Amino acid sequence: MPYSVHAITCGARIAMLTETKFSLRQFDTKDLESVIEINRTCLPENYASFFFMDTFQNCASAFRVAQVGTQTVGYIMCRIEHGFSDIKRLKFVRKGHIISIAVMPEYRRASIASELVKQALNALQEMKADECYLEVRETNETAIKLYEKLKFSLARRVPHYYADGAEALVMVVKLDGNDLPSQNGQA
Numbered sequence: 001m002p003y004s005v006h007a008i009t010c011g012a013r014i015a016m017l018t019e020t021k022f023s024l025r026q027f028d029t030k031d032l033e034s035v036i037e038i039n040r041t042c043l044p045e046n047y048a049s050f051f052f053m054d055t056f057q058n059c060a061s062a063f064r065v066a067q068v069g070t071q072t073v074g075y076i077m078c079r080i081e082h083g084f085s086d087i088k089r090l091k092f093v094r095k096g097h098i099i100s101i102a103v104m105p106e107y108r109r110a111s112i113a114s115e116l117v118k119q120a121l122n123a124l125q126e127m128k129a130d131e132c133y134l135e136v137r138e139t140n141e142t143a144i145k146l147y148e149k150l151k152f153s154l155a156r157r158v159p160h161y162y163a164d165g166a167e168a169l170v171m172v173v174k175l176d177g178n179d180l181p182s183q184n185g186q187a
Contacts, residue, residue: 034072074103096124096132
């Protein structure tokens, strides 16, 4: 019987989370404290406040936050770079870089991360980026599956990328408008 109760409890929790009402909007300086707290709670890689602000000042439209009610529960921050394509070898392109994305643990599995990525990709495309890349821990299977669902593919592996020695997968998606996943309208 405990198994049945646990299954019902977990099922109810997942059902509740998938129906969580959230909104997405552009980061504002008043969000800095909340975003830093989310970063520290969710990720081993932490950034100084000036890094968040510098990223915002240089790529404001692709720095998004997720809110449930008045509580900030997630964020994504990106920047524009120039470099060799991860898709078309030896071609110099304008690239979007998803630097960091995080959603508080109690709000995961509610499509928040997916919608944050979709909005960021659209913003990067509007800024004339040809492609977008990100790094993800090779052991973060949930994130890898999310990125694959959003049409990212593996470009390469980077050994010892993270401070703890973990390997990163560099994943990339082409930004041409036609292939971008659509947003579900919760923005």
